[in-house]
Amino acid sequence: MKNKLYFIGYGNMAEAIYQRIDKKLFGKIFLIEKNSERRVYINEKNYKKTQVLKELNGIKFNNSDIVLLAVKPNQIKSVCEEINSLILGKKDIPIIISIAAGVTTTAIKNFIINNLTNLQNDIDIFRAMPNLCARDGEAITGLYGKSKQINKSNLTTIISKIFKSIGEILWVKKESDLDIVTAISGSGPAYIFYFIDTMIKSAVELGLDKKNAKKLVIQTVIGSGKAGISIDNFAEQISKVASKGGTTEAAINLLNKKNLDVIFTQAIKAAYSKSKEISLP
Template sequence: MNVLLNRKIGFIGGGNIAQAIMNGLIIQGFPREQICVTESTESIRKVLQEKDISLFTNSADMLYWVDVVILCVEASELVDTLKPLKNLFKEKLLISVVPSATISILAQLTNTYNIVRVMPNIPALVQTGAHGVFALDTVSEADQQLSSKIFAVTGLCIWVKSEEELDAVTAISGSGPAYFFYMMESMIRAGKNMGLDEKTASALTLQTALGAAQMAISSGFSPAELRKQVVVPHGVTEAALQVFDRESISQSIQTALATAQKRSQTLAQGLSESTKSSS
């Protein structure tokens, strides 16, 4: 945290991910008076005011004050947000969590290559996020470490070797919470179908998900090895897993994630084309 203490951090956009980072920083002792935001949505502004976060009325003014800029807007807002700010990012570290916005697109809109891309996920809200991170070699080691420290307050940071790998990160961890929520929904529904009330089915499902994840993280065994420890030949668990195999659940999951990766690539291409046409 020491490397952060003399930095001023500004957020363009104050939604869920931005608030997760702010909360994590403050919990870790970062001075809230060194955090500021520009946000146009009134309901979000009220939430930020309640957190005693400084609000700027426009991003241009904020950029003169901060050292680090964290871009947290929707991809559809990217061009309109950055066009008026193009030449204001000199000597700033720009960290973007905007899906589909490649470094090439961001550099075109900001006139800087001192950019770190992060693909976060929503469990950052409870400090258990899983973030994929990438930067070009033009970003200094110090700024890369600074980026890691900022996002480490909300969970795990994994640096990938190429920007293209962020599409896989998007498919696995960016969208991943929804897959697990889908599985939980299905298990709760199954529990109710078997006669459990919803409260009981929910409690058992959620605690089981938590326990399985914790075992996978801390046991030192792979998920495949842990699965084998639960399965008894000709037993209850094996009977259920045989249904998964008959229905090709594993292959369906792999196909679904590959489809998500492809969609991420397509959205990036579309954003690139629209950015060029608006220049």
């Protein structure tokens, strides 16, 4: 029997995943969205094999159902409480995947199991950290979680498939590694946009119009990203590009003199520390 998939919250990230997911993998898909304007938007799309609901009330889960928590981190607790109210026994516990930044599997487990302490060991909780490149299918998603139940051994395969629909995936061994994923690829698009914005502004300041400046910068970033796939030693590659006495060397020398690498490393560490701080259960 194919798993049923429930999206709880149909915001930006859920939509990016839903649009690209292989619908054939699931028996049925439910989109649970409490925001009425958003439900109108979804219903206008007339999605096939998909049911749109405003709440979970009335749902009867079984333990092959997959529930994707796609609400804001501060909304996770109340969603988990709704799930808790639908669990009467072992067979009603769905598999949980949360994409909420900084909400640990322990916190989610405590919210869902709450008064059902005899079911502690019967719940599988996974976490995923995608990034905003999901909507173009170019995300990288950090994944964490282990299936405790033997009959769910193909679970990691189906979870991998869900997130491969929006790009690449990377399973991490420790939940704390998701803080590194958050600081690197979760926040990463903003760092790259920061450089893009600075490069465009510099090109405009030097005399190009904004449209052409953007074209130059974006293609340079895309091309460098693609070239980067086959580069192992980036420092060596930079010195190859920066020929002695040339233009690139002039720029790189200035970046080094101003310790941009040190500043950038500090910025990434600040994101990492913040992720750890907000992850405390």
